[in-house]
Amino acid sequence: MKAKVLRDFKAPDMVPYDGTSDPSHRLSNFRSRMYLTDASDATRCKAFPTTLTKTAVKWFDNLPPISITSFYDLANKFLARLSIQKDKARHAPSLLGIKQGDWESLQNYMERFNKACLDIQNLPTEAAIMGLINGLREGPSNQSISKKHPTSINEVQERAEKYNNMEENSRIGKTSKTGFSYPSRDRDKEPRKKEDQPTEKPRKYHNYTPLRVSLVDV
Incomplete structure (x- = not known):
């Protein structure tokens, strides 16, 4: 009977846990879902190992046999x-790795x-500010945000928002200059309208009516 229950049981539908976020949150979430199924x-x-991946599942696979009671x-x-x-990745110094x-x-x-x-x-707050500025790519945004040392995260975000708007306006401006209209020199190459085409040249004749007076008199 127990074997049938295990075979028919469907593991909780959860995003696989890779070991980088808080394990207590994952465990609490798993327990809540299992409680609803009365497992x-x-x-x-x-069921628990089926919700693990990467570092977390490697840890489970390396457990000694018959070590879980x-x-x-x-x-x-x-x-x-x-x-x-979690402790290695969730302290302030870890922000220095974000570039x-x-x-x-x-x-x-x-x-x-x-x-x-x-x-x-x-x-x-100071650690967050230093980490954010430290990760900025060298260029105008770095100089603009760090020109005057900010005293709060909100101040940094306000400066970043201003620079974001400048970047967006610049991008839109470049896009608007690359439309599909003909350049002026190309327009000159467009086919002329029918009415602008030169009229047909007069035909040449081989027989002419003889003159009754001399060419001098004409």
Whole structure:
């Protein structure tokens, strides 16, 4: 009967956990979904690995055989190991690894940086400001934002928003100059209208009516 239950059981529909985000959130989410299905302890132990990927599933695969006695035991070992990964990536110094790409827009960089800041608890304002400025690509945006040292994230975002608008206006301006209208010199090459075409040349005749007077008199 238990084998049939495990075979018919469908694992929770969850985004695979790769070990980079908070493991306690993933565990809490998994427990909530399993509680709704009224799954047994054994079923939880078998279903949990199916929601893991990358670093997290490698950790599970490296567990010694018959080393898990219950889901409580599995959960504790999961938190103990994956919390180390979380601590490495979720402190303020990790922001120094976020860099604006060579062709990345300032807006996209700001969105990535803000998302990373949300994952760090008790993030000092000064650390966030330094991390953001440090990751900016060398150029006008870097000089504009860091010209006068900002005192708050809001101030940095306001300066970035102004530069974003400048970038967008510049892009729109370049686009508007590349329409499909003919250049003036090309228009001169357009076929002339029918009425502008030269009239047909007069035909040449080989026989003419003889004159009754001399050419001198004419």
